[in-house]
Amino acid sequence: MAVKLNAKKREDLAKSVTSEIRKSGRIPAVVYGKDKDAKTISVDSVDLVKTVRDEGRNAIISLQVEGGDTVDVMLHDYQIDPIKDDLLHADFYIVNMSEEMDVDVSVRLDGESKGEKEGGVLQQPFYEIQVRAKPKDIPEEIVVDVSDLDVNESLSISDLKVTGNYEFLDDPDTTIASVVPPTTEEDLETDTEADENAEPEVIKEKSDSEEE
Known part of the structure; x- marks a missing residue:
């Protein structure tokens, strides 16, 4: 059974808006899949971390987009701030439950x-x-x-x-x-003894005839 995760549509992709989303405790994300148009959304950072921790990286997530459809997805990729260790972005892949x-x-x-x-x-x-x-x-x-x-x-x-x-x-x-x-x-x-007893490599100088 898929675990539920709520999402909000994200239509304004300006950096200032994205920054405000992160300050509010949410992270920007994208949803895409085979023959599916990509959609930009945002999800609660704490909820996503808890879902992955409790259900595993390959968990099937029932993503409920506010004012839109509910789709079955998997967390495909994510970005983390290397200094603060905070989630910055997430990619969700739409899965077909009947396909391997x-x-x-x-x-x-x-x-x-x-x-x-x-x-x-x-x-x-x-x-x-x-x-x-x-x-x-x-x-x-x-x-x-x-x-x-x-x-x-x-x-x-x-x-x-x-x-x-x-x-x-x-x-x-x-x-x-x-x-x-x-x-x-x-x-x-x-x-250690083998290293000490190893003979140094001898570099043979070229003779005059070889140089010519």
Whole structure:
């Protein structure tokens, strides 16, 4: 079920008006989609942040535009002030609930691996996986159980279980999690010795005949 978010039409795009919108606690935004005309709106900044925090980045939002239609959208992109960390702008994409779409879904590793208990280090090369699904079937996150993972073992996308009506689009051999042996003092000493014993590169001067 889509979560509701109220919006107001934004027809005057002057910088002064946009500034006033932000001062009032709202942010300018745009709504667009396939074969749809883009519309400029504004939404409450706090409401949008709360919606994304509670429902997830890929949540389906029922955007209720004041004096207009209600459309199902997803938050496609947003801009944040790098200094104040405030939301500056948001892009909403109109979705067709009956059509599949490709989205990035967060990956969360769950549990403590066998390898970590033995002193190994758990690594996570990727924090998102691309998924194809209809909007209502997009998972909030992909949870990966790593409890059986031992040192020098890894999990790839092909090892993941699909628990809903979606499919993974990334290469099945892509590593999602692995446990590597701990770096010991002996390893560090060996690396240092190898660097110290490495022969310097000799630059051979050209002979007169070679220069000619």
